[in-house]
Amino acid sequence: MTKEDLIATLKTIVQPYIQDEDAFDKLSEDTDFINDLKINSANLVDVILDVEDEFDIRIENEDMEQMTSVKAAMDIVNEKLAAK
Amino acid sequence: MIGNDIVDLKQSPSSWKRPRFLEKVFTEKEQHRIHTSQNQHQMIWLLWSMKEAAYKLHVQQYEIRFFNPKRLECELISEDKGIVTVDSDIYFTNSNITEDYVYTIAKQTINKAINTSIFKSETFNYLNQSTIIKQRILKSVSETEYLDIETLEIKKTEIGIPEFYSKSVKLPIHFSLTHCGRFSGFAY
Numbered sequence: 563m564t565k566e567d568l569i570a571t572l573k574t575i576v577q578p579y580i581q582d583e584d585a586f587d588k589l590s591e592d593t594d595f596i597n598d599l600k601i602n603s604a605n606l607v608d609v610i611l612d613v614e615d616e617f618d619i620r621i622e623n624e625d626m627e628q629m630t631s632v633k634a635a636m637d638i639v640n641e642k643l644a645a646k
Numbered sequence: 647m648i649g650n651d652i653v654d655l656k657q658s659p660s661s662w663k664r665p666r667f668l669e670k671v672f673t674e675k676e677q678h679r680i681h682t683s684q685n686q687h688q689m690i691w692l693l694w695s696m697k698e699a700a701y702k703l704h705v706q707q708y709e710i711r712f713f714n715p716k717r718l719e720c721e722l723i724s725e726d727k728g729i730v731t732v733d734s735d736i737y738f739t740n741s742n743i744t745e746d747y748v749y750t751i752a753k754q755t756i757n758k759a760i761n762t763s764i765f766k767s768e769t770f771n772y773l774n775q776s777t778i779i780k781q782r783i784l785k786s787v788s789e790t791e792y793l794d795i796e797t798l799e800i801k802k803t804e805i806g807i808p809e810f811y812s813k814s815v816k817l818p819i820h821f822s823l824t825h826c827g828r829f830s831g832f833a834y
Contacts, residue, residue, distance in 0.1 A: 581772035582772060596711075597802075597805075597806045600772055602659050602826070603698060603701075603715075604658075604659035604660035605659060605660055606713060607660060607667060607670055607671055607715070608660050608664075608667075610670065611664060611665075611666055611667065611670065614666070623670070623714050623716050623717070626714055627712045627714045627717075628713070629713060630711060630713050
């Protein structure tokens with residue numbers, strides 16, 4: 563999966579939970595789920611579960627700890643996909 | 647330092663019934679408490695609000711963010727009082743449970759006096775909500791601390807912790823803001 567495809571997939575996943583449309587429109591690797599997209603923390607759990615379902619992976623709580631940005635999510639997804 | 651969190655029980659932020667949600671968020675002990683509770687919905691959001699309130703305090707204290715609700719372990723002492731442990735730190739929580747919402751405040755010492763308010767939001771737009779909560783707390787702080795509201799403002803640190811400033815000088819008042827569904831609240 564290319565970097566662009568991965569970002570596009572993550573963008574679709576977070577869409578239902580975002581509260582800042584401008585930040586969503588400009589979503590990039592540097593976008594923060596909480597500070598930029600204003601996703602609340604309960605919905606961040608949803609994002610993680612959706613990522614698990616979409617890529618058929620499991621994210622342990624230790625990996626989840628830093629998963630608060632698009633970049634961090636990409637790193638974890640890539641790592642999990644590589645280990646499959 | 648202080649943390650607060652409100653959950654609208656009629657418009658809760660997420661569906662805890664989806665597979666793996668509870669396992670991601672709650673320790674085994676907490677899950678047991680939930681499963682043996684008379685009102686699971688209320689218990690889930692009570693424990694959640696305790697974790698959130700304690701997390702907000704913890705982030706003020708250490709200025710390091712993390713997302714791992716299980717690392718914040720809840721213990722209920724009574725229906726509305728609890729303890730949240732994060733690694734070696736202990737925070738005391740006080741919750742207010744109604745039919746409509748659960749509201750929790752986390753403190754470092756039990757007896758610390760606080761100012762807090764919960765109010766209904768008139769808007770569903772995030773930016774408007776955020777503006778209204780800030781206006782409310784600024785008004786309250788200006789009155790209780792005898793400060794000129796015109797000089798007061800709220801700025802966020804790089805990791806998103808809100809702080810008070812008066813004429814560009816940072817004030818030593820810690821506070822916490824919360825919003826969920828129909829309700830907003832502040833505490834300091």
